[in-house]
Amino acid sequence: MNIIAGYRCIRCGTQYPSDQRLDTRGCPSCLETGPSNLRPLYPVGNSSIDLAATNNHAGKSLWQYACHLPPFGAGIVSLGEGLTPLVPAERIGKVLDVPHLVIKDESRNPTWSHKDRFSTVAISAALNQGAKVVATASSGNAGASLAAYAAKAGLQCVVATFAGAAGAMISQIRAYGASVFPMARKTDRWALLEKAADQLGWFVTSPYHHPVVGSHPIGIEGYKTLAYEIVDQSGDRLPDWCVLPVCYGDALAGLAAGFHELLEMGKISRVPRLVAAEVHGSLSAALESGHDRIEEQEQRFDTVAVSIGTTRSTYQALKALRDTRGCAVCVSNDQITSMQRMLAAKEGIFAELASVAPLVAVQRLREQKVMAASDRVVAIVTASGLKDLDSSVEAPAREKPFESVEDAWTRALERTGSGHKA
Template identity: 65%
Template sequence: MLPCAAEDAVTLGEGLTPLLAAPRIGAFLGVADLAIKDEGRNPTWSHKDRFSTVAVSVARARGAKIVATASSGNAGASLAAYAARAGLKCIVTTFAGSAGAMLSQIRKYGATVLPLVTKMDRWSLLAQAANRYDWFIASPYHGPVVGSHPLGIEGYKTMAYEIVEQSGGTAPDWCVLPVCYGDALSGLWSGFCELFAHGAITRLPRLVAAEVHGSLAAALASGADALADRQMVFDSLAVSIGTPRSTFQALKALRESHGHAVPVGNQGLVAMQERLAREEGIFAELASVTPLIAISTLRQKGIIAATDRVVAVVTASGLKDLDRSVTPDTNDQIFQTTQDAWRWLDAHEPGLTS
């Protein structure tokens, strides 16, 4: 089902991530049957590994020596890891404001990082590299954006296959995920459609895009096919999906699935991240908790019913953007003796010592 022969595969053991019941966070959101597909369990801790395994496999099979991408973090880290596995050179163009932890991860894999002040300059550099030097470009590099390399996007179909397999052969009522340019959304929808066409499932889920600046929501509301740039009126904590304009491929998947797009701001992001970690043991990147806020919004509007089965895709680990989600605690106690520690517990956590 993928555009690459098994013997050509470059793999780090990606996929087969858990689909976890999340009853406590589900009760908080008003959804009795909520499950979380935890893509942070992939080799580089994000769903991008499903893309990179296919893209790098195809690149190496075609004889490419250099792979490149424009990335704020996750895609770059993933492509760098798979390029290292394949013995290829990797170039990552990025921009000021990218999460520091992810840039460090990219460099550890041996990739070359090129930060540019202007985001669009990343694309012009990659376009020149493709034309002059025949680099294999994994990401978009011209506007309007039409998504990343189409063969790499095929890798995201495997999320749909796994969700159905892990759900006993049924599709959920809703599948919600964070969306930037819609690569994962498009690939996920393609996977569900293939399963439906082959008779593996009897119905298709509805998709929801949790976005930042609302280009998909605006296009759905207006009926337009061309997505307009949205004014970026705030600096999103969810840097992985902070684009002012998504793509037609994402819009197409939402329309075909009778889905929705929900703009999500910064308010409540860190609190939701902490609640998910505390109540379900899943530490998600800030962009990855936007689906939970989108579910809450649609539940309050009565669009998602309390009895619907909902799958939220957590696309990356919370370790990816600690520099954005954690404020250093200068008030941490340093205990000189165990007695000091016990006295502190008696005073601040009496339920533990009663």
């Protein structure tokens, strides 16, 4: 069954047939000047949607927005993803001088990260196309998510990773039954996936060519639902800014696409400005230069935010920022680790290291007066802090147990004060 009518380059607009080989190089016409991803084109009216089958998921997952997603009908693979809350963050907002700050908490997804929005659509597409094996190159979240949805669909899953990937996430991937291949050389992951796609026909969802243009275009459509949910949950308080951590910009591109669809439908009167929290500054440099080709940046330090640690982002991320009058902000290790502790202590949200980068960016933009105190800001926290626990939290010293209630009582008073009610 053909779920799409074709593909269109996001840069030059060239259209390609639905059977176009997607080998993650993107648009052949743009390869030399500005390597660019494609977007799927849907049949007019999405007439092939089986509304009765789709409605089985409506109200339980992001598939309540199925009319804006690939028309799989009964072929949807869902674990109840999406519909994550917008959490008011007054306490940390006060510290950052951003009173109207809310957090879109994506750690509430089934595998505890925003990648589930991608995987539900990508795995549904793989099943639709008759794939037997799905695969990704991943440092953690994407692999764990793809593995879970592959398990739900009854597909084999292969995750090519690298030595040093977060132990908790590798354990999670294996728990879902996926085959994990840690490669001594990080770039060998892509060579493995290219060979498997060419010779075995694996459905590969991640990039596996350089320069990267982004992940599988159909999967990226799932991220549009972030925009739909933010608008529905905000009521008449549409945010002025949406800030998220960015590596290759899949979620950023999907978020921008979702907002622009809502604008075209007349559901919103403007598009929020988007901000990419990045590490090594490739998007910042591209915005400054005005060029479409993203240049490799020097890796000045080893980041603790491994999942956004790329030295070269993508045109799809750059386009999303340009189209929304957005910007990019670089974040450091000290800022990230400090913000992770602050978010947990003040708002009760324990987020992955990369996931607190948006709050660091918000702090920087407010200090620079780019954001106004009156602006409404959504920070998208993309994953749970349990994902990279071995990197984010120092092992506590083993405390000697208290020998008596009296000893514990004395210590409790020291730590909390009297604790008397006012």
